Amino acid sequence: xxxxxxxTQQNTINKQAAIKKAWSIIRAFIFIEIxxxxxxxxxxxxxxxxxxPAQLNDPVVVWIPKNxxxxxxxxxxxxxxxxxxxxxxxxxxxVSAILQTAICCIIAYGFARFRFKERSFLxxxxxxxxxxxxxxxxxxxxxxxxxxxxxxxxxxFYLPAITGNGIRSGLFIFIYRQFFVNMPADLEDAAYIDGxxxxxxxxxxxxxxxMGAVTIVFLFSIVWxxxxxxxxxxxxxxxQTISTALETLKSNLSVMLPGIQADQFTISCYxxxxxxxxxxxxxxxYIALQKYFTESIVRTGLVG
Amino acid sequence: MKALIKxxxxxxxxxxxxxxFILPWVIGFIPFFLIPLxxxxxxxxxxxxxxxxxxxxxPTGLRNYKKLITEDTEFIPELLTSFQNMIIELLLIMALSxxxxxxxxxxxxxxxxxxxxxxxxxxVTSGVVIYILKTDVNANYAMSGVQGxxxxxxxxxxxxxxxxxxxxxxxxxxxxxxxxxxxxxxxCGVQVxxxxxxxxxxxxxxxxxxxxxxxxxxxxxxxITFPMLTPIILTAMVYTVVDSFTYYGNNLMLNCxxxxxxxxxxxxxxxxxxxxxxMVLLVxxxxxxxxxKRVVYTEKFK
Numbered sequence: 102x103x104x105x106x107x108x109t110q111q112n113t114i115n116k117q118a119a120i121k122k123a124w125s126i127i128r129a130f131i132f133i134e135i136x137x138x139x140x141x142x143x144x145x146x147x148x149x150x151x152x153x154p155a156q157l158n159d160p161v162v163v164w165i166p167k168n169x170x171x172x173x174x175x176x177x178x179x180x181x182x183x184x185x186x187x188x189x190x191x192x193x194x195x196v197s198a199i200l201q202t203a204i205c206c207i208i209a210y211g212f213a214r215f216r217f218k219e220r221s222f223l224x225x226x227x228x229x230x231x232x233x234x235x236x237x238x239x240x241x242x243x244x245x246x247x248x249x250x251x252x253x254x255x256x257x258f259y260l261p262a263i264t265g266n267g268i269r270s271g272l273f274i275f276i277y278r279q280f281f282v283n284m285p286a287d288l289e290d291a292a293y294i295d296g297x298x299x300x301x302x303x304x305x306x307x308x309x310x311x312m313g314a315v316t317i318v319f320l321f322s323i324v325w326x327x328x329x330x331x332x333x334x335x336x337x338x339x340x341q342t343i344s345t346a347l348e349t350l351k352s353n354l355s356v357m358l359p360g361i362q363a364d365q366f367t368i369s370c371y372x373x374x375x376x377x378x379x380x381x382x383x384x385x386x387y388i389a390l391q392k393y394f395t396e397s398i399v400r401t402g403l404v405g
Numbered sequence: 406m407k408a409l410i411k412x413x414x415x416x417x418x419x420x421x422x423x424x425x426f427i428l429p430w431v432i433g434f435i436p437f438f439l440i441p442l443x444x445x446x447x448x449x450x451x452x453x454x455x456x457x458x459x460x461x462x463x464p465t466g467l468r469n470y471k472k473l474i475t476e477d478t479e480f481i482p483e484l485l486t487s488f489q490n491m492i493i494e495l496l497l498i499m500a501l502s503x504x505x506x507x508x509x510x511x512x513x514x515x516x517x518x519x520x521x522x523x524x525x526x527x528x529v530t531s532g533v534v535i536y537i538l539k540t541d542v543n544a545n546y547a548m549s550g551v552q553g554x555x556x557x558x559x560x561x562x563x564x565x566x567x568x569x570x571x572x573x574x575x576x577x578x579x580x581x582x583x584x585x586x587x588x589x590x591x592x593c594g595v596q597v598x599x600x601x602x603x604x605x606x607x608x609x610x611x612x613x614x615x616x617x618x619x620x621x622x623x624x625x626x627x628x629i630t631f632p633m634l635t636p637i638i639l640t641a642m643v644y645t646v647v648d649s650f651t652y653y654g655n656n657l658m659l660n661c662x663x664x665x666x667x668x669x670x671x672x673x674x675x676x677x678x679x680x681x682x683x684m685v686l687l688v689x690x691x692x693x694x695x696x697x698k699r700v701v702y703t704e705k706f707k
Binding site: 125128129131132135136138139140143204207208210211212214215216217218220223226227228229230231232233234236237238239240241242244245260261263264265266272274275276279283298299300303313317320321324328347351372375376379380383384387388391392 | 416419420421422423424425426427429430431432433434436437438440441442444445448505508511513515517519521522523524525526527528529534537586590591595598602606636637640643644646647650671674675678679681682685686689
């Protein structure tokens with residue numbers, strides 16, 4: 102009797118182990134498939150950017166070029182004046198992203214942890230700023246910036262960012278708010294009982310606990326500012342950032358390149374080199390922040 | 406009684422602190438959003454002429470809107486198609502994100518690596534880059550013989566489903582969905598991250614208690630994981646809708662600004678973007694009505 106029981110138990114354990122094993126294989130398969138889908142265009146970019154243009158038409162060369170070359174990168178580097186662009190992009194986009202990350206956190210805290218009459222109404226307005234397509238205000242904003250004299254200066258980006266009305270600020274306020282709303286009230290109450298004012302409580306208690314959300318918002322914010330062409334193209338016509346340069350690269354190349362070089366394959370290679378120059382800084386930042394980024398999600402959780 | 410008055414005093418003081426926290430937003434909202442919005446609506450009801458001398462608005466009432474609805478043969482049908490596609494995409498993205506989020510939340514080797522890879526598209530391609538990659542990969546598709554754009558093409562599945570007696574319309578939606586997997590995987594980086602964060606926030610003792618009670622994995626998902634995820638699912642849904650409506654390659658969005666740049670017809674462009682925005686608001690309103698009521702909050706703070 103007891104022997105039978107042990108055997109059946111053994112069987113169930115074996116069965117469970119088998120299911121677990123099969124599942125891990127399926128899971129590995131799914132992730133390999135998805136990673137491939139996601140990395141494929143990057144591999145393509147790398148493969149094309151570092152090959153001599155002539156080999157783009159070579160039927161023998163599909164993925165791995167016969168010999169690698171840096172000339173595409175250096176040519177494009179000079180063509181778009183990369184150092185100047187990077188300085189522009191950092192002074193405009195990175196600074197705006199930092200301002201936005203900080204201010205949205207403060208605003209969201211006000212929406213999440215205090216009760217006042219007009220709160221719901223104002224928060225509904227925040228949602229409206231998220232959902233309305235940017236063109237609806239951009240033409241009027243353009244004219245307004247022109248009269249204010251801040252067109253073509255970084256101020257056209259700083260001022261909206263520092264007041265929580267920059268690129269996708271509403272969304273960041275929303276993310277931060279979701280995060281703060283679900284923080285336990287005990288944390289705050291303890292601080293109040295100890296005699297901390299709301300500002301001190303925010304800085305000393307809530308902010309350190311919100312670093313996970315801060316990292317996430319900071320990364321999003323920098324990426325969206327960096328890749329923006331809509332606002333930059335409109336408000337900063339003389340000040341080029343790296344994304345607006347990339348947007349016009351193709352037409353500029355076809356016009357400016359000397360006749361012999363201006364064939365389809367050279368332009369294709371140069372375009373991919375331009376893509377690499379554009380995404381490399383953000384990619385490096387992402388890899389640098391990556392560990393802290395995932396860790397902070399694991400540790401604190403971005404609770405909604 | 407005295408205590409009551411005192412709490413009331415603290416409450417009103419706290420309210421003012423709350424107002425102080427959100428003050429910067431109000432200061433920015435008025436000049437950078439509210440005034441331009443009102444102006445846009447004003448522009449849409451006339452004919453705006455921008456010259457070096459300044460702005461000149463010839464009021465025409467609702468003629469732009471009338472033209473948009475009755476004369477423009479492209480705008481309204483395109484709006485409806487994009488609405489339909491968006492709903493399908495939204496459901497697929499949400500399902501895919503929850504699925505991937507749960508997979509990524511399990512313990513396995515190389516988890517950090519997979520997480521980093523999944524989030525790559527957001528870093529790399531939220532703008533002009535994806536556009537270049539897509540057009541270029543497609544242009545080179547025939548040349549290099551490498552398959553681009555869609556990795557899983559299942560045309561034969563159509564025949565199979567048809568032979569099972571399914572309606573053509575349904576089968577085409579299914580095959581569309583499968584062909585879209587490439588695009589969708591690229592679009593759900595943020596959502597997966599949100600879901601993953603939400604999963605991390607579910608207290609482990611909920612699952613322990615459920616195991617003691619003898620709940621199966623399926624039951625745990627529907628009784629614990631899913632309800633606990635509802636707030637984050639709502640956030641992710643809002644994000645998905647907004648993202649797909651303001652996406653760089655969104656044809657409709659480009660069409661909205663076309664009249665402004667090709668014919669300097671700012672007024673007609675304003676009218677278009679206003680109708681478009683109303684559409685977005687309608688979709689989000691629907692989501693809040695249908696999903697918002699089912700959201701479970703652990704800590705009531707309303």
